[in-house]
Amino acid sequence: MTGRRWRTARTIGLVILLIVAVSTLGAYLTAPRQGGLLQADSTAPDGAHALLTLLRDQGIDVVVADDIDDVAAAARPDTLITVAQTFFLLDGTVLDRLAALPGDRLLIAPSGVTRERLAPGVDLDGTVQFGGRPDCDLREAVTAGDVQLGFSDTFARADDGAATRCYGGALLRYQDGVHTVTLVGSGAFMTNAGLLGQGSAALAMNLSGTHQRVIWYAPQRIEGETTGATSLVDLIPPQVGWAVLQIGVAVLLVAWWRARRLGPLVAERLPVVVRASETVEGRAxxxxxxxxxxxxxxxxxxxxxxxxxxxxxxxxxxxxxxxxxxxxxxxxxxxxxxxxxxxxxxxxxxxxxxxxxxxxxxxxxxxxxx
Incomplete structure (x- = not known):
């Protein structure tokens, strides 16, 4: 009888352990992977995992480049180089290498210095509520139709050169020598959450899937030359240390002064706890x-x-x-x-x-x- 009970308890324990292991593995595999804006493997609302998965499902070879060396190694004349998160592209050497690579370019919400290097002759033309009818003959925009994409920058050719402008200038395409350069003033419609908007998924797929090979380059840190010997402490002026010390002494003196005026602390239970979100909703x-x-x-x-x-x-x-x-x-x-x-x-x-x-x-x- 004792042996039978032991075998039953062992079986139940193994089943419970198996259930816990399967649940833990499932939770790990299905948990959202956080990341930066338009990061390739991020399943957060502002990531780009959904778009890249759709492109791969269509048979498109998507190459995720973590740095400029990966982009240079994968670039070919028949590729589309998609550049996002351009606020991290500050080094002129990196931008010059990008400009010299073969293939067409898709620039998503480019910063000023990125636009000047990778899309010469294109200037900011203002801002617009990105959406509505495309009002152009660009196949990718006409196929997507009406969209509702939010606030966006607009572009125009500074030299009045030939270019196709859609959605009031929020989407611009022109030919720069052997390169076809496409600029879009906002990348919100390409994110995991943005694809749910009207026409967003179609336009994102049309712009990103024009080639059979796409290089997705969305740096999440500043690219360029850095010196390993310099640390954050080395960049702080020496006077800051004395200032911090003086502030610390002043704070201690004020705390001591105020503590002498206060009586002993008395714990008191609040009659009700109101969450901040409820206060905001009530006021709204x-x-x-x-x-x-x-x-x-x-x-x-x-x-x-x-x-x-x-x-x-x-x-x-x-x-x-x-x-x-x-x-x-x-x-x-x-x-x-x-x-x-x-x-x-x-x-x-x-x-x-x-x-x-x-x-x-x-x-x-x-x-x-x-």
Whole structure:
């Protein structure tokens, strides 16, 4: 009897252990893989894993390049080099190597220096709500049809050369010698979450799948020459140490001074715990019930400006004109569009309020990545 019970307990233990092992393995394999914007293997909302999987399912050879050496090794005249996350491309040597490689190019939301090196003769032409009808004869755009893709930069040829502009200039293609260069002002529609938008998946597939071999180059760190002997501590001026020491002493003195004025701490249980998300939702419902779109827009703009000022190196008393100039200089965006978004009139409909929130979020994201 004892032996039978032992065998039964051992069997149950092995089954439980097997279930735990299978569950752990399944959770590991299906867990989302976090990563940067448009990173090839990232399954996060802003990753590009879904798009690259769709391209491979169509029989396209997708080569993921982690650095410029991988791009150079895989580049051929019949390839399409897709360049994303261009804010990390700061070194002139890296950009010159990219410009000299064979194959066509697809530049996703290129920064100023990347656009000058890889798409010479193309200038920023402003910003547009990326979406609607393509209004061009480019096959990739005509096939995708109407799209709703959000806020985007627009491009134009500086020398009035031949070029095809779609979606108000948010998509531009022209011939640069033997290279066909395509620029798109926003890469949001290519992300895992963005593919769900109207026409997004079709346009992303059409632009990325024009060749049987695609090199996906989305660097997640700064490319270029670095010196291994230099560390972050070496870049800090020597006066900073004394300043930090003085601030630390001042903080300790203030803490000691305030502690002498306070009595002993008394623990007290709160009658109710309210989550921050519930507070925000409750306030939003009050605004909506009173149709206070002006107050909601003011709250959104005030919060966005409070986060933008430190990133732009501006103080609390900075004038609206100074803020507009700083943002326009950082992003290359038309000042009138920025003024309308950051300091313009209050929206009159819920749709306009939602569009304003998205535009403010897009400006914050671009400033943070610039």
């Amino acid at each position: 419902r009050l605004y909506r019930s009173r149709r206070a779109r002006d107050r909601a827009a003011t709250a959104l703009r005030t919060a966005a400006l409070s986060r933008l000022r430190p990133r732009l190196g501006l103080g609390l008393r900075s004038s609206p004109a100074a803020i507009i100039d700083a943002v326009a200089g950082r992003l290359g965006t038309d000042a009138h569009v920025l003024w309308h978004t950051l300091f313009g009139p209050s929206p009159s409909t819920d749709e306009q309020l939602l569009a304003l929130a998205r535009q403010l979020d897009d400006i914050e994201r671009q400033v943070a990545q610039s």
